[in-house]
Amino acid sequence: MSTAPAPAPEPASLEVSGLAYAYPDGHQALFGVDLTVARGQRVALLGPNGAGKTTLVLHLNGILTAGAGRVSVGGLPVSPPHVAEIRRRVGIVFQDPDDQLFMPTVAEDVAFGPANAGLRGAELDARVHEALRTVGMADAAHRPPHHLSFGQRRRVAVATVLAMRPEILVLDEPSSNLDPAARRELADILRGLDVTVLMVTHDLPYALELCPRAVILSDGVIAADGPTRTLLCDAELLRAHRLELPFGFDPHAVALPDA
Amino acid sequence: MGAGHAHALYRHGRSPVHRLPAHCKIVALSAFVLIVVATPREAVWAFGAYAGLLTAVAAAARVPPGFLLRRLLIEVPFVAFAVLLPFIAEGPRVEWLGLSLSESGLWSAWNILAKGTLGVAGSVLLAATTELRDLLLGLQRLRLPSLLVQIAAFMVRYLDVVAGELRRMRIAQLSRGHRPRGLRQWSTPARTAGALFIRSYERGERVHLAMLSRGYTGTMPVTRTRTAGRTQWAATAALPGVALAVCLMGWTL
Numbered sequence: 179m180s181t182a183p184a185p186a187p188e189p190a191s192l193e194v195s196g197l198a199y200a201y202p203d204g205h206q207a208l209f210g211v212d213l214t215v216a217r218g219q220r221v222a223l224l225g226p227n228g229a230g231k232t233t234l235v236l237h238l239n240g241i242l243t244a245g246a247g248r249v250s251v252g253g254l255p256v257s258p259p260h261v262a263e264i265r266r267r268v269g270i271v272f273q274d275p276d277d278q279l280f281m282p283t284v285a286e287d288v289a290f291g292p293a294n295a296g297l298r299g300a301e302l303d304a305r306v307h308e309a310l311r312t313v314g315m316a317d318a319a320h321r322p323p324h325h326l327s328f329g330q331r332r333r334v335a336v337a338t339v340l341a342m343r344p345e346i347l348v349l350d351e352p353s354s355n356l357d358p359a360a361r362r363e364l365a366d367i368l369r370g371l372d373v374t375v376l377m378v379t380h381d382l383p384y385a386l387e388l389c390p391r392a393v394i395l396s397d398g399v400i401a402a403d404g405p406t407r408t409l410l411c412d413a414e415l416l417r418a419h420r421l422e423l424p425f426g427f428d429p430h431a432v433a434l435p436d437a
Numbered sequence: 438m439g440a441g442h443a444h445a446l447y448r449h450g451r452s453p454v455h456r457l458p459a460h461c462k463i464v465a466l467s468a469f470v471l472i473v474v475a476t477p478r479e480a481v482w483a484f485g486a487y488a489g490l491l492t493a494v495a496a497a498a499r500v501p502p503g504f505l506l507r508r509l510l511i512e513v514p515f516v517a518f519a520v521l522l523p524f525i526a527e528g529p530r531v532e533w534l535g536l537s538l539s540e541s542g543l544w545s546a547w548n549i550l551a552k553g554t555l556g557v558a559g560s561v562l563l564a565a566t567t568e569l570r571d572l573l574l575g576l577q578r579l580r581l582p583s584l585l586v587q588i589a590a591f592m593v594r595y596l597d598v599v600a601g602e603l604r605r606m607r608i609a610q611l612s613r614g615h616r617p618r619g620l621r622q623w624s625t626p627a628r629t630a631g632a633l634f635i636r637s638y639e640r641g642e643r644v645h646l647a648m649l650s651r652g653y654t655g656t657m658p659v660t661r662t663r664t665a666g667r668t669q670w671a672a673t674a675a676l677p678g679v680a681l682a683v684c685l686m687g688w689t690l
Contacts, residue, residue: 276598277640277647294653298660328528339651
């Protein structure tokens with residue numbers, strides 16, 4: 179927690195404190211998670227499979243409700259009376275774009291979120307166009323999602339939540355199944371966004387490329403929090419949490435685009 | 438399978454029939470089919486008139502006869518039963534080419550064949566001139582329960598995904614030496630179907646989760662509706678209107 183920047187007068191995009199959760203079958207996934215993400219930060223949430231990453235993500239927009247502890251987004255606590263506004267503020271991009279894109283055309287899918295929030299007519303069209311343009315998919319507006327390439331579908335999935343003008347964008351394994359070009363295109367888009375990002379991944383180079391800060395979630399608690407490069411250079415820490423750098427990757431030697 | 442065009446039955450075009458609102462066309466087709474079914478089977482000429490009407494619509498929609506006839510083949514398994522009727526029905530019999538055929542069976546077969554073919558031809562024309570998307574919107578506009586429309590829309594969206602999963606499962610089975618023949622292998626397709634069902638069910642849960650995350654509360658937001666003007670309703674009423682006149686003549690003559 180020591181590396182969090184000086185507290186700003188505006189509320190943090192995401193504030194999680196003491197979050198614990200056990201599934202109905204008794205399996206406890208989270209044991210008191212504390213995490214604060216300031217507005218505009220890009221943070222990587224690293225962790226091995228089964229560490230509770232997805233469980234944590236589903237708490238952020240109130241799909242799962244905390245057993246103990248609290249979550250607030252932009253100062254608004256995640257609780258039943260605020261659930262509609264919370265789901266607008268938290269844009270989750272799921273791992274499989276086929277789960278996310280369920281409408282017959284790309285434009286309708288991007289319109290789904292804002293339309294649920296009550297937007298209609300020209301305002302809705304403008305919002306859809308803006309979101310699709312941001313991810314470079316404006317030309318595909320009237321195509322069915324299943325005719326797009328995987329990388330294009332992932333970008334449209336990002337647009338579907340950008341159209342809701344979220345406070346925080348939560349990406350679940352954004353680089354999975356992408357070829358290197360699609361990976362770079364997505365990175366360019368994410369870097370250009372003016373929005374808080376929480377990126378759940380075990381793709382460590384991608385985390386280093388995009389997120390100045392990283393946290394490691396392991397066994398249901400935040401085990402480490404710091405600058406991404408520092409964490410990735412700590413071989414002992416990575417090994418302790420079943421994280422591994424790809425063969426030949428040296429986090430010291432990488433020139434960061436932001437730096 | 439996989440990436441095709443809008444849908445296999447649709448034929449892209451800009452004809453007046455293509456431009457009519459989908460819900461008008463659905464109403465017109467339903468009325469037409471009901472009228473055809475209500476026509477007495479003895480009025481053979483009336484069915485010729487109906488066929489003539491559909492031909493006129495096809496010409497207006499610029500759907501080539503070959504396209505229409507090929508798609509009519511889907512009817513074949515359903516009318517196979519009709520062919521059997523003259524042989525198995527009771528009643529007075531007629532001799533034809535040395536075969537003893539039942540008179541009432543012949544009429545029944547003709548009845549099924551003629552009415553079925555006209556219904557299918559009408560549906561093929563509707564599908565050829567209306568995008569699937571518009572068809573769904575049309576049904577929604579006609580106040581079909583929104584749950585049914587949603588189910589249909591999801592089926593359209595996920596058919597390719599499920600078919601792709603099935604294809605990958607089959608390739609994986611073949612790659613491990615499975616030979617799909619013989620009675621003893623019948624358990625494999627059964628298990629495949631079971632696995633496919635579970636996977637689709639789980640995908641359904643994930644899709645629902647993704648929908649909830651974007652503010653879904655149980656109803657699809659209706660973002661735009663297409664209303665039909667009087668002229669468009671009048672244009673679509675032409676087909677069932679003429680058919681109704683034919684039908685009434687069939688009863689009175």
